């Protein structure tokens with residue numbers, strides 16, 4: 091099994107003592123204090139595999155939300171003015187804490203979000219990598235002195251933090267997807283309020299707050315609000331304080347975020363990382379055995395609950411029958427069940443609503459002529475892996491993002507048709523193509539309308555130095571390296587007139 095972040099060193103096993111586990115995940119984190127929310131209602135956070143209650147949280151209302159934004163705003167000027175070394179030191183200290191609490195972080199991910207152990211380890215590595223990258227950001231923000239055709243004037247472009255950033259994080263890679271916004275944001279001198287998904291309030295926000303609190307982050311720089319999206323979601327977006335909403339989630343909610351940002355009293359930016367419908371294309375000259383492995387990993391990591399997950403496998407007719415046989419045989423070996431078992435690949439779907447939706451797509455596609463080669467009914471929230479051949483691009487399992495362990499295999503004739511089918515979707519996040527001819531692969535990649543294309547690899551990849559993001563309905567903006575550095579800062583043009591200027595009147 092390849093890992094998602096291939097360049098990561100193995101986790102240090104030298105950590106001498108394991109710190110006591112964090113506890114007290116039952117409220118909000120506002121201005122450095124842990125306290126119950128004022129809503130008067132509790133949120134039950136459950137383990138999707140066992141159904142056990144992980145924690146109960148006293149939920150936030152709008153007054154809590156407002157307090158969190160106020161504290162972020164009040165703290166921001168002082169945080170912006172800290173030395174780069176102070177901000178870098180916090181990031182480096184949090185890396186040490188993540189390392190020391192490696193097992194604990196994995197355990198929260200498994201219990202709260204139904205991560206398998208394999209996926210939780212991948213997520214931990216991504217968390218560590220983005221934090222290490224963010225630790226370099228305080229030293230990478232520079233301004234410029236610009237040429238100017240005005241006598242006696244000096245023209246400078248400063249780069250400033252944006253101010254307060256509101257982060258809305260999803261439940262599928264909760265700690266990583268929250269922290270790929272939070273880490274860069276605070277490293278660059280912004281302050282933050284996070285609203286995690288109600289499915290993952292700990293791993294999507296509160297756990298990050300514990301780590302930064304332990305790392306010595308000043309109160310108010312990071313705040314976490316746990317509440318109902320239908321009650322405080324709109325207020326979170328429309329609040330006048332945040333200058334940018336960094337949203338990761340579905341395209342429908344992403345559109346809503348953009349609409350509210352446009353009509354809120356204070357206009358604000360949006361960074362949108364949305365849904366996908368990722369193709370994995372297998373051309374006629376592909377290494378078939380390798381392509382099968384890449385397409386199995388790309389579809390079944392985290393039981394398909396990944397925005398970059400391979401939602402359609404598009405295979406040239408010359409290889410199709412053999413590919414389908416080998417793919418089905420490989421998928422048959424994947425273990426489904428308890429995510430705590432180290433060799434489980436397919437764990438529980440996050441909730442019954444998601445499972446019901448994907449089962450409808452499965453049933454409708456079967457009724458529409460898709461040939462089922464592997465399947466079975468759900469056991470609790472665990473759906474055994476499903477493989478379908480003779481799928482067309484308009485069947486529901488191909489047309490919609492299924493976000494589950496369901497692999498549709500589509501037959502095409504030649505490269506041109508493969509490209510047409512790959513692009514025949516309103517989404518454009520990740521994609522991949524397998525071929526023995528790298529020049530052909532590169533040419534094909536350049537024809538795909540997506541933010542990311544991997545030649546001879548699975549579609550699931552993310553590394554902190556590369557631009558991560560989507561085209562079309564998959565989003566606006568990019569994470570990673572210099573791209574997020576630009577996104578979470580803003581240029582400020584400042585001039586100094588050294589000699590008096592001659593005005594015409």
Ligand code: NAP
Nearest residue numbers: 259260286287288319323324339340343363364365366397
């Ligand atoms: P979702 O319903 O859009 O939820 C995403 C986040 O938005 C959650 O925290 C949710 O909170 C919150 N939210 C929902 N309605 C809101 C509102 N009216 N105001 C403010 N916040 C609101 O997404 P999902 O279906 O759970 O997640 C899966 C989707 O996310 C897939 O489409 C997947 O492709 C996409 N995704 C994209 C990326 C990427 O990087 N491009 C990464 C991961 C996932 P609650 O859960 O508490 O309602």
Ligand code: MG
Nearest residue numbers: 135136202289
């Ligand atoms: Mg849960």
